[in-house]
Amino acid sequence: MSRILAVDDDQGILNIISSLLKTEGHEVSTAADTHTAMTMVRAQPYELVITDLRIQPLDGIQLLKLIRQEQPSLSVLIITGHATVETALEAMKAGVFDFITKPFKIHDFLATVNRALEYHRAETTGLQNLVDANCRFDVVVAESSAMKSLCDQIDWIVPTNAPILIVGERGTRKELIAKVIHDKRGLEAHRFHAFDCAAMLPEQVDLELFGADSQGEETYPQPGLLEQSDHGTIYLNNIGYLDLDTQKKILEVLATKTVGRLGQTEKRALSVKWIVGSSSSLDTAIEQGRFLEDLYRKWSSVTLRIPPLRERVADIVPMAYHAIRAEFGLDADLISIEPEAKTILEKYSWPGNQTELEEVILAAMSASKGKPIGKAFLPREIVSAVKGMPDAGPQPANASAYRWAFLRSYLNSVEKDYIRSVHKMMNGDNQKAAQALKISIPELLKKMGR
Incomplete structure (x- = not known):
C-alpha cells in the first residue's frame, strides 16, 4: 500500500482518481488547491502526488517545483489535456515524472502510477544494498x-x-x-x-x-x-x-x-x-x-x-545497476529500471555479454535524463529480438515524446535556415540551389516553407 495525494479543483476528477487508486489498495488523500496540497505534503509523507496542470492559485508546474525543492525524492505526475511542447519542457526541467493526458485509459493511468511508485521506492531505499548484496570482490556481480x-x-x-x-x-x-x-x-x-x-x-x-x-x-x-x-x-x-x-x-x-x-x-x-x-x-x-x-x-x-550472460539471468539487473553506479557515482542510486524493461533485459540473449549490457544500460540512462529506464529507452533491435515482446513502436505521449518532438522541430528549423542560406547564395535561383543541395525544385520549395 502506498500513500498518494491527488490535487484537482474538479471534485468529480478527484472522486474518480481516488476510487481507482483505493481499488488498487492505496491510501489516497485529496486537495482542491495548491496551498492545501503543500500543507498536506509538509504534514505527512507521501510516495506520489498527482496534480492537474490547470490548478489554482498556482498551476501544476509551480506546485511541482515547490515539491521538488522540499522533497526531491517525491514523484509527481501531471494530468493535462492542454500540454504544449513548452509546457512539457518546463515540467521536464522541473523534474516531473510523467504526464497523464486527458481523457486517460484506466489501464494506462494505473501503469503510470505503478511506475512512479517504483521510482520513488528506488530513490528512498537506494540501490546500494541491492548492488552490494550481489557483489563479490567489490566489482564482480554474483547473484547467480x-x-x-x-x-x-x-x-x-x-x-x-x-x-x-x-x-x-x-x-x-x-x-x-x-x-x-x-x-x-x-x-x-x-x-x-x-x-x-x-x-x-x-x-x-x-x-x-x-x-x-x-x-x-x-x-x-x-x-x-x-x-x-x-x-x-x-x-x-x-x-x-x-x-x-x-x-x-x-x-x-x-x-x-x-x-x-x-x-x-x-x-x-x-x-x-x-x-x-x-x-x-x-x-x-x-x-x-x-x-x-x-x-x-x-x-x-x-x-x-x-559463463555467458544468457546462462546467468539473475545477474543481469544487478549488473545493470552496478554499471550505473560505477559510471555515474552515488547519485545513480536514484535511478530505477521499470519492470517491463527488466523483463526485456533478462530475456535478451546478450551476444556481447557484460560489455554489451553496460553499453546499453548507460546509453539508456543518459537518454532517460534521470527518469526511470523504460522500454522506450532500450534499443529497438533488442526489444524486437525478445520473443513475445512487441516492437517499441511509437514513443508514448509523455515527456519523452515532447522532448523528441522539440528536437525534431529544432532540426527542421536548422535545415530550413541552411537551405535558405544556400538559396540566397545562389541569388534566389531555384534551379542552382536545388542542384547545390542535390534535391528537386519542388522539394526545395517545400523545405523552404513556400
Whole structure:
C-alpha cells in the first residue's frame, strides 16, 4: 500500500482518481488547491502526488517545483489535456515524472502510477544494498549460482602460483577477473599488465612482450611487458592469436623463469603470475599445429570458465545497476529500471555479454535524463529480438515524446535556415540551389516553407 495525494479543483476528477487508486489498495488523500496540497505534503509523507496542470492559485508546474525543492525524492505526475511542447519542457526541467493526458485509459493511468511508485521506492531505499548484496570482490556481480561458484573458485585458486587460463566469450570481462585475482594475491603494490595478443602483428607482439635495447635506428630504453611485470601479474588475452615463434619464446620463459630482450643473449630472472584468456576453445588450433600443446598444458593447469550472460539471468539487473553506479557515482542510486524493461533485459540473449549490457544500460540512462529506464529507452533491435515482446513502436505521449518532438522541430528549423542560406547564395535561383543541395525544385520549395 502506498500513500498518494491527488490535487484537482474538479471534485468529480478527484472522486474518480481516488476510487481507482483505493481499488488498487492505496491510501489516497485529496486537495482542491495548491496551498492545501503543500500543507498536506509538509504534514505527512507521501510516495506520489498527482496534480492537474490547470490548478489554482498556482498551476501544476509551480506546485511541482515547490515539491521538488522540499522533497526531491517525491514523484509527481501531471494530468493535462492542454500540454504544449513548452509546457512539457518546463515540467521536464522541473523534474516531473510523467504526464497523464486527458481523457486517460484506466489501464494506462494505473501503469503510470505503478511506475512512479517504483521510482520513488528506488530513490528512498537506494540501490546500494541491492548492488552490494550481489557483489563479490567489490566489482564482480554474483547473484547467480554460476557466478557464485566462479567466485568460490577464485578464492580457492588465489594462493596457487600456477598459471591460470580464463575462458569466456567476448564481453565477459576476463580482464576484470584477472585483475581481481591479482588484487586478491596482495599484489596491488606491484604491476598488473594486460595485453591483447590480437591487437598487433607478430613482430610487434614480440617487441611489446620482450622489449629491446635497440631496433634498427630506433632505441627502446623500456623493457618489455614481461620484464615490467616482474613480481606482479601479466594478463595475455586472445592467446590463440599468438604466432608460433612467440609461443616458443614464452614456453622457454616458463621453463627457465628468465626473460631476455630481443637481440640480447643476457637473461633476467623473472617471477611473474601468468594469467591468460581465450574467447574460444584452442583444441582446433592445437590439432592444426597453430598452437603448441605443451604451452597450452602449462597455461591451462588451472582453468576458470566465465559463463555467458544468457546462462546467468539473475545477474543481469544487478549488473545493470552496478554499471550505473560505477559510471555515474552515488547519485545513480536514484535511478530505477521499470519492470517491463527488466523483463526485456533478462530475456535478451546478450551476444556481447557484460560489455554489451553496460553499453546499453548507460546509453539508456543518459537518454532517460534521470527518469526511470523504460522500454522506450532500450534499443529497438533488442526489444524486437525478445520473443513475445512487441516492437517499441511509437514513443508514448509523455515527456519523452515532447522532448523528441522539440528536437525534431529544432532540426527542421536548422535545415530550413541552411537551405535558405544556400538559396540566397545562389541569388534566389531555384534551379542552382536545388542542384547545390542535390534535391528537386519542388522539394526545395517545400523545405523552404513556400
